[in-house]
Amino acid sequence: MNARGVRRTRTAIAAAAVVALTGLAACGSGEGGPPSLNWYVNPDSGGQERIAKECTAEAGGEYTIKLPRLPRDAPGQREQLIRRLAGNDTSVDIMSLDPPFIPEFAQAGYLAPVPEDVKAQVTKDVVAGALQGSTWKDELVALPFWANTQLLWYRKSVAEQAGLDMSQPVTWDQLIEASQKTQKRLGVQGTRAESLTVWINAMISSAGGQILENPGAEVTQYKLGLDSDAGRRAAEVMQTIARSGVGGPQLATATEDINATEFEGPDGGFMVNWPFVWPRAQGYVKAGTMQKPTLDDYGWAMYPAMTQGEQSRPPYGGINIGISALSKQKDLAFKAGQCIVDEKKQAAYFISDGNPPSAKAAYEDPEVLKAFPMAPLIRESLDKSAPRPQTPYYNEISGGLQRTWQPPSVVDPNTTPKDSQSLITAILRGDALL
Amino acid sequence: MSTLAKQPPQEQAESERANRTARRVKSERARGENRLGWMLAGPAFAVMVLVTGYPILQAFFDSLFSYRLTDPAARRFVGLTNYGVILTDPVWWRAFWVTTLITVVTVLVELVIGFAFALVMLKALRAVRPALRTVILIPYAIITVVSAFAWFFAFNINSGFVNPLIGQPDLNWFAQFSTAVTVIMLSEIWKTTPFISLLILSGLAQVPEDLQEAARVDGATWWQRLWKVTIPNMKAAIMVAVLFRTLDAFRIFDNVFIMTGGSAGTETLSFGAYRQTISRLEIGLGSAYSVLLFLTVVLICVGFIKIFKVDLGAARGER
Numbered sequence: 001m002n003a004r005g006v007r008r009t010r011t012a013i014a015a016a017a018v019v020a021l022t023g024l025a026a027c028g029s030g031e032g033g034p035p036s037l038n039w040y041v042n043p044d045s046g047g048q049e050r051i052a053k054e055c056t057a058e059a060g061g062e063y064t065i066k067l068p069r070l071p072r073d074a075p076g077q078r079e080q081l082i083r084r085l086a087g088n089d090t091s092v093d094i095m096s097l098d099p100p101f102i103p104e105f106a107q108a109g110y111l112a113p114v115p116e117d118v119k120a121q122v123t124k125d126v127v128a129g130a131l132q133g134s135t136w137k138d139e140l141v142a143l144p145f146w147a148n149t150q151l152l153w154y155r156k157s158v159a160e161q162a163g164l165d166m167s168q169p170v171t172w173d174q175l176i177e178a179s180q181k182t183q184k185r186l187g188v189q190g191t192r193a194e195s196l197t198v199w200i201n202a203m204i205s206s207a208g209g210q211i212l213e214n215p216g217a218e219v220t221q222y223k224l225g226l227d228s229d230a231g232r233r234a235a236e237v238m239q240t241i242a243r244s245g246v247g248g249p250q251l252a253t254a255t256e257d258i259n260a261t262e263f264e265g266p267d268g269g270f271m272v273n274w275p276f277v278w279p280r281a282q283g284y285v286k287a288g289t290m291q292k293p294t295l296d297d298y299g300w301a302m303y304p305a306m307t308q309g310e311q312s313r314p315p316y317g318g319i320n321i322g323i324s325a326l327s328k329q330k331d332l333a334f335k336a337g338q339c340i341v342d343e344k345k346q347a348a349y350f351i352s353d354g355n356p357p358s359a360k361a362a363y364e365d366p367e368v369l370k371a372f373p374m375a376p377l378i379r380e381s382l383d384k385s386a387p388r389p390q391t392p393y394y395n396e397i398s399g400g401l402q403r404t405w406q407p408p409s410v411v412d413p414n415t416t417p418k419d420s421q422s423l424i425t426a427i428l429r430g431d432a433l434l
Numbered sequence: 435m436s437t438l439a440k441q442p443p444q445e446q447a448e449s450e451r452a453n454r455t456a457r458r459v460k461s462e463r464a465r466g467e468n469r470l471g472w473m474l475a476g477p478a479f480a481v482m483v484l485v486t487g488y489p490i491l492q493a494f495f496d497s498l499f500s501y502r503l504t505d506p507a508a509r510r511f512v513g514l515t516n517y518g519v520i521l522t523d524p525v526w527w528r529a530f531w532v533t534t535l536i537t538v539v540t541v542l543v544e545l546v547i548g549f550a551f552a553l554v555m556l557k558a559l560r561a562v563r564p565a566l567r568t569v570i571l572i573p574y575a576i577i578t579v580v581s582a583f584a585w586f587f588a589f590n591i592n593s594g595f596v597n598p599l600i601g602q603p604d605l606n607w608f609a610q611f612s613t614a615v616t617v618i619m620l621s622e623i624w625k626t627t628p629f630i631s632l633l634i635l636s637g638l639a640q641v642p643e644d645l646q647e648a649a650r651v652d653g654a655t656w657w658q659r660l661w662k663v664t665i666p667n668m669k670a671a672i673m674v675a676v677l678f679r680t681l682d683a684f685r686i687f688d689n690v691f692i693m694t695g696g697s698a699g700t701e702t703l704s705f706g707a708y709r710q711t712i713s714r715l716e717i718g719l720g721s722a723y724s725v726l727l728f729l730t731v732v733l734i735c736v737g738f739i740k741i742f743k744v745d746l747g748a749a750r751g752e753r
Contacts, residue, residue, distance in 0.1 A: 086504065
């Protein structure tokens, strides 16, 4: 290397050092302000960001909330959070958690125990489903935030044409028949994803069964209730929907979004879906891409029953707030968590993002009732909802179901429930791949 | 015709003798160069061993345990049980055959199209050559996930333009294996053909023009020149291109992940490894899966080199 080369190298090293030092200085300057909390959120329509800003303002300099985003789908959110927590990432303070994964987080010790005073405040007057979804082994491990449930959405004109009395609870069989008669679609989530498990679980629960009968037992002793009358009945409904064609050609890849799009179009008849479809349709009317009469044609009812005269058990979903056990500022995080789940913020979040509150009082809010005329039905549906199996091995159970009950066209009541039961049992024992 | 491609035997013998003498003479210098080579490449080599060797060994170690990431306390040694579970499970074998199908079909199609592209790039007029090369290379510059999304949306039953174009509004491409795997392979071919054509182009450029001319003088047709002169002289480049693409195609993940998420029976080996390790958090089982995938790739590599006598050095013109 000649002298000039050496000089050039030295300049480069010096430049690199300057850059590195500037970087460090930039990091250091952040420590002067109030401590900042990281709230890992699922993507929504911006409601959580607004809540974070409001809570930061209300804290009056005690803390600020930053909002790292998680992937779009629930399994992706779980994967990223678990990998961080398993790697002892102390930067995670607050987490928006999908309820079926809460037992896994709690069992692994990733969730900080909720202090008694916080517990007393956040469990007051909360819908049953959300409370159950935040609890693991009789301990509250997360703060109930918003609670989701599916309704049966229908086009009033189609129901009328089919001669279906929607003031009474309807069954899947009636819906299939009505869709066939009117040549309209019955939207269900048949894709290989979490939403398929939501559907299967709701049908089995509504038929009086349970996917996992003893969630408190050791994993190798788990008793599954798939190979049962309820399981076979659920498979029968799925098979009929697939064979009759009322699910449409999309059935095998249908997500909630695809169902909503289909329902908005000329083929829309019935669908089971979350309440987000309501603000979505209103938005389209405002934007001029949907006619007002179409929106006026929207009707809603309780989730379909499996048997005439019996009560259905609608799906339960939503988000609860977990505080990381690895966080270095747990006290502040719980304070922020309490601010996030405040019932007024829940009501505002419902109106802005279409995500129903877990606090009962929010359902009496006149603003809420104006924006969501079906709010009382949502609350009733939440009270009757059945959670998905609450177990640290939920991912295995859901994955096993998605493998055996998909595509819906291959589902057969004589084989599918039995096959899925033995497959999931083998997976849980470590004897099979997923 | 076949002798055209090779040097006359006498000349070859002479040059070899000359080479040998040269090697003896230059041995001192050669040793010095060798040392310099190690000094230059050594650090990179050490880093490579560190970043690839260490994880491979760690994966092998982990594969001997029943170990779930969320329950480290329950970790226990199970020997080769995980391997037994995987190799007796139809899921592994189905993924293996799906991956093999995708690899064989895509590499063959890419080889043919890539060769045609390379010929076009080589023979194109000087004026259009840069533009042409850019156009051919653009797909390769696109991130696989982005290209997977583009193809997914194009064939999507709700929003895609393909269905209206072919007059099949009710065809759900991703609902059954045959159509789903077709779209996956199409997108893979579209995306990576430029890679193979680039490697072939470099091989084409190495074929001496005088051999071509001699063949032309002897009255060989274009087709004969291609088969008897061009291809034999660039065999090394072709084999390297095919080998690299095969190894690459065998690890296909992104397209499957984006388009079907493993539904319709399109799960590949890499996807299976992802499912066990990342999704199920079964580090032991997932590591065993990855080790098996690694061994399969090594087998392909060794098989290629032994059966087709691929000389990696020759492709770089080191012969």
